[in-house]
Amino acid sequence: SFGQGAIPSAESHLLLTQSGRDLYTELAKRSPKALTQIEKMKRNLAELIAQPLQVPLPKDAGGGYTHEQHKANQKAIFEAGVLYKLTGEDKYAEHCKQLLDAYAAMYKSLPLHPEKKEQTPGKLFWQSLNDAVWLVYSVQGFDAIKSYLSPVEREYLKTELFEPYVHFLSVDGEETFNKIHNHGTWALAAVGMAGYSLEEDDWVQMALKGSAADGSGGFLNQLNQLFSPDGYYTEGPYYQRYALMPFVVFAQAIANNNPDLEIFEYRNGILIKAIYAAIDLTYNGHFFPINDALKEKNLTTSEMVFGIDIAYKETGDPRLLSIAAYQGSFAPIDAGFETMAALTKSEAIPYDYNSIRFRDGKEGEEGGLAIFRPYSANSKDDAALIYKYTSQGMGHGHFDKLTWLFYDNGNEVIRDYGAARFLNIEAKYGGHYLKENNTWAKQSIAHTTVVVDEKSHFEGKYKVASAAYPTEILYDVSEPNLQVASAELAEVYPGVKFIRTMALVQDEAFEYPLVLDLFEVESEEAHQYDLPLYFNGQFIHLNSPIQAHQNQLKPLGNAEGYEHLWNLGEAQANAELTQFTWLLNDRFYTWSSQTDSDDKLILVELGAHDPDFSLRNERGLVLRTQSEGKHYFLSALETHGTFDAKNEVTVNASNQILELKLITRGAEKIIQVMTKDSGIREFKIN
Amino acid sequence: SFGQGAIPSAESHLLLTQSGRDLYTELAKRSPKALTQIEKMKRNLAELIAQPLQVPLPKDAGGGYTHEQHKANQKAIFEAGVLYKLTGEDKYAEHCKQLLDAYAAMYKSLPLHPEKKEQTPGKLFWQSLNDAVWLVYSVQGFDAIKSYLSPVEREYLKTELFEPYVHFLSVDGEETFNKIHNHGTWALAAVGMAGYSLEEDDWVQMALKGSAADGSGGFLNQLNQLFSPDGYYTEGPYYQRYALMPFVVFAQAIANNNPDLEIFEYRNGILIKAIYAAIDLTYNGHFFPINDALKEKNLTTSEMVFGIDIAYKETGDPRLLSIAAYQGSFAPIDAGFETMAALTKSEAIPYDYNSIRFRDGKEGEEGGLAIFRPYSANSKDDAALIYKYTSQGMGHGHFDKLTWLFYDNGNEVIRDYGAARFLNIEAKYGGHYLKENNTWAKQSIAHTTVVVDEKSHFEGKYKVASAAYPTEILYDVSEPNLQVASAELAEVYPGVKFIRTMALVQDEAFEYPLVLDLFEVESEEAHQYDLPLYFNGQFIHLNSPIQAHQNQLKPLGNAEGYEHLWNLGEAQANAELTQFTWLLNDRFYTWSSQTDSDDKLILVELGAHDPDFSLRNERGLVLRTQSEGKHYFLSALETHGTFDAKNEVTVNASNQILELKLITRGAEKIIQVMTKDSGIREFKIN
Numbered sequence A, B: 001s002f003g004q005g006a007i008p009s010a011e012s013h014l015l016l017t018q019s020g021r022d023l024y025t026e027l028a029k030r031s032p033k034a035l036t037q038i039e040k041m042k043r044n045l046a047e048l049i050a051q052p053l054q055v056p057l058p059k060d061a062g063g064g065y066t067h068e069q070h071k072a073n074q075k076a077i078f079e080a081g082v083l084y085k086l087t088g089e090d091k092y093a094e095h096c097k098q099l100l101d102a103y104a105a106m107y108k109s110l111p112l113h114p115e116k117k118e119q120t121p122g123k124l125f126w127q128s129l130n131d132a133v134w135l136v137y138s139v140q141g142f143d144a145i146k147s148y149l150s151p152v153e154r155e156y157l158k159t160e161l162f163e164p165y166v167h168f169l170s171v172d173g174e175e176t177f178n179k180i181h182n183h184g185t186w187a188l189a190a191v192g193m194a195g196y197s198l199e200e201d202d203w204v205q206m207a208l209k210g211s212a213a214d215g216s217g218g219f220l221n222q223l224n225q226l227f228s229p230d231g232y233y234t235e236g237p238y239y240q241r242y243a244l245m246p247f248v249v250f251a252q253a254i255a256n257n258n259p260d261l262e263i264f265e266y267r268n269g270i271l272i273k274a275i276y277a278a279i280d281l282t283y284n285g286h287f288f289p290i291n292d293a294l295k296e297k298n299l300t301t302s303e304m305v306f307g308i309d310i311a312y313k314e315t316g317d318p319r320l321l322s323i324a325a326y327q328g329s330f331a332p333i334d335a336g337f338e339t340m341a342a343l344t345k346s347e348a349i350p351y352d353y354n355s356i357r358f359r360d361g362k363e364g365e366e367g368g369l370a371i372f373r374p375y376s377a378n379s380k381d382d383a384a385l386i387y388k389y390t391s392q393g394m395g396h397g398h399f400d401k402l403t404w405l406f407y408d409n410g411n412e413v414i415r416d417y418g419a420a421r422f423l424n425i426e427a428k429y430g431g432h433y434l435k436e437n438n439t440w441a442k443q444s445i446a447h448t449t450v451v452v453d454e455k456s457h458f459e460g461k462y463k464v465a466s467a468a469y470p471t472e473i474l475y476d477v478s479e480p481n482l483q484v485a486s487a488e489l490a491e492v493y494p495g496v497k498f499i500r501t502m503a504l505v506q507d508e509a510f511e512y513p514l515v516l517d518l519f520e521v522e523s524e525e526a527h528q529y530d531l532p533l534y535f536n537g538q539f540i541h542l543n544s545p546i547q548a549h550q551n552q553l554k555p556l557g558n559a560e561g562y563e564h565l566w567n568l569g570e571a572q573a574n575a576e577l578t579q580f581t582w583l584l585n586d587r588f589y590t591w592s593s594q595t596d597s598d599d600k601l602i603l604v605e606l607g608a609h610d611p612d613f614s615l616r617n618e619r620g621l622v623l624r625t626q627s628e629g630k631h632y633f634l635s636a637l638e639t640h641g642t643f644d645a646k647n648e649v650t651v652n653a654s655n656q657i658l659e660l661k662l663i664t665r666g667a668e669k670i671i672q673v674m675t676k677d678s679g680i681r682e683f684k685i686n
């Protein structure tokens, strides 16, 4: 099926069509300011057109010259195509054509990339993933200039570039192509979109159903397997964002060319759910950094711009327009022009971030992720509690079972390290994931969850971890003042079961929403349990005397992430309640946890065994208890007070909680909280 | 002169008069949105009026209940007065009166504050400074409601409150009152403003000329002595801001009541110069944190709001309106309403931050502070180089002779620690300066300047340091592409002289402005010289292999600040040029310094000997050389490249400089820079 087809027609089949051009023309008249980014694109192209083409032989790894140049070219091909489609000016089409021709001239003779990465080498790039991405963009450029090209030119590009390229991705790269994995999605999208544009239905069918066309691979199968029924992508928000791009652009191409497939309705509208999920998986625009995740990523990335615009085109939901407004840009495709046209008519309404729980697993039965937001949250600075009881999330997953994150006042307050990686920075291990990503970021001690005997969950074994997943016991947000979720997981360690219950409470005794946390550990054996708290901010007060290691620091342990933590100081815990207060910007946070005097508190700082000084020197507080076996940690996090540096006023620097108790009353499990000013408050958590 | 005067009239004499009220009325009609803050003031007052008065017996230290309550009351008295003046509604005057009466009822019987601070106890507060501030605000409240009060009521407040209060500040507190120091300014302003409002000219005369009226103290004398001829306040920007408040409000009162004194023209308009200086002493709105300074402070503080409004009233400079717009608020006085009225008429033009040098010392002969900004800077994110060669700056000064700071892209890049203090946070040493302020923040090693033999400048002796000051050799910004300043200081250590020359260069070889730094040390004896670099960002690359202390950390030294630095790792320097690259947000910075292979580089992190975990864990790189005596450090700082996490593109991660050389050509001193792409560039620095 490579090369038997006819010469491609002059017609465009992909994401930018006459409809987009008409909207562009209308906007140019009615609201030219809305097209600033197109004007910028024109200026960039003018510069590029003035320079000689640079289509080097592939040589460098990620971040290196040829890598970046081929990425720049893929962008230029795409944008030149867009500009030709919008303006009809030949200079753009000519630039696009010349670039494509240059690739066509060399493509067939290219060997695998000299810096090939692991098992999935590319040709233009070190890994085939990048090659697939290149094609997704470049074929859109081609599609936009088809009418400019003569039939001979179209045929030339087809036989010299697109056919061998599709062959490389789908035949040489068959394993990736059929894999139920995000790398596969890019390959499918690339081949499928090439199929539509080059009018090769075989390519489309392979992309939809896998190269064996038996349903073991392919796009539809990926839609079945890679998202949970709630639209959650099992690798987590960072990769959910990244994964969306090939899904939504290919889906848009399918919708345009095979409306009969009703792709956006497929599996109860799973793709649209996934786009909304990506929005809900953010705080202040930034994705929750669970699993391997770089914290810089936010809703303004181009994947999300394409995603939001395509979802808006499909749904007409005016809340999406407020996200588009936040993004400040649109995708230069039909959907993007529709979104921008609606924005200029002031049709946006705010996106309402509500509490929501995403089930994980393709059937939704492999745990989940609960996001609690205060009832009637009305600002991006409001609190958010994230309780993670998802499955492992494939190879980028962390050993962080039943962990949590907390945001408030625009900031990370209780945080996850995310990934240890300097993306695209050559000097830092070539921009790859650092070895510290394995030795630190993935380890259990890097997370605010219980660590038994200084070992990571499931012995840090990916296969064992992947076979297990938490079971949700409860998720209830029907009472807005007491939102609660509970999940359990057996055999996190041999014979050790975790049950964690977390709640976000709004109660008159507290100035801000209160977090409650009951972490039950069931075991027959005696163990050491560590519960770290990765707080963000400046140490203000701990209610038991802490001995700082003032003159010498040693790591907290030898392995499984402990070797990366400096032990800054230790305290014997208070016999009743440990209380730790820190300051972050203008608010105080106090963590209270039931302790007894045998428990230990260890203040730690990241940075030991870090020969290249790659780790951020963040701090945490570890609560350590030696237990006969069964144990529970009962904790609460209060947000309180104001440190107003401008007016030099500090209020409520001290917190409300005096005592925490777990009591049962019949079948009810209740956390009893003694407060300073409002007596005893009770919160039922089951 | 206490109590002999007549009953005060019903007339207002201070900062809010009929003119302010007229503007208020006009704005309320024309642009009610501009008065949001007045509406908010009304809502606050409505709440206060509904509650019982709280005028407790003074008891608590800073941050404690009675301290904060008396501060809240001073605000309420002021604002209730303002609202009465603006609206004529009796309820405001009545609230103001009741508060003043409550103070009058207790004032005479008050002892010194039980938590009295050092040598300057207050009555309402722990230190008399706070008492003076209270009066500055409260007498303005009184002044605004004079017409509401009966003569008997006015007399009562005068004899029971204001007379004894003025007596306390000027007679009991005579030493502070006559001191040439910011605490004295507050006392003078309080007494002087009380004098105008209560119509006691003796008080005014004391305030203007000191209690002996011999010119040894007093406001005019302070204007002569506390500011340099350029309007620089010797304690530095943080205290410049703070000091401004009593100067400008009292000056405004003087201008209103004694126009004959031409107070704003006094000493070539020194007060207006000081207000402009405070603006120029900021980056991105934040004051340069030299000497004891909290970094949270910015141009929006109320001192600056009063300062800008009063300066605008005086000068009509529309650039000040853009600062007022940034502040987002105005002072509720005549000047504030004038400023707001102009703002609503869109009369603002941007404030042009230019290179400027402030001479220090009352005659301008005690060194200075050079601020270099790129020529045609047009964004708040543009670079700024601050070269500090000021005098010691009194008790809040640091031992940081010839140090520098660098800002870029909205961030601190090369930074000063500022002060070690949690202002108003009781749990942190009662909100006082921490002991680490002396042991760390003030020490020389805490700064990006040379430290000899691990000792602070002038042996860390305040008196010795105060007797010395740098001499400016050169300050030349006439060539916008090569702005340069040079200063020298002898006997920083016995027999050791420093000469530092810094330049900000704009050259086609460099993407962003380049910093050049020649630090010459002259000495007859052999010494160890340390040059630290307090960089902000993540370690990317050092061009010589660094041995990290992976498994154990020890402090760098035993005293003078060295005991607070963990030694993270060491490297032998490159035999030609040490190059160190770090990443901050989306830009790279590379510091290059001529070294030889005997030199050592030590990566350090703050936090050793910090028993209460009060210090921020910032990092620095120390260049250490053992020298026979005479030595120079020749260094450059490049800003380069982009780390675009959103688009996953990194460009120019490597820098331009390959070689640095100091050469002389006749009388010319030239820094020769060999670049990667543009050959040799030469910069003459004398």
Ligand SMILES: [Zn+2]
Pocket (backbone or CB within 6 Å): A289, A290, A291, A292, A398, A400, A416, A417, A418, A441, A442, A446, A447
């Ligand atoms: Zn993690």
Ligand SMILES: [Zn+2]
Pocket (backbone or CB within 6 Å): B289, B290, B291, B292, B398, B400, B416, B417, B418, B441, B442, B446, B447
């Ligand atoms: Zn300092």
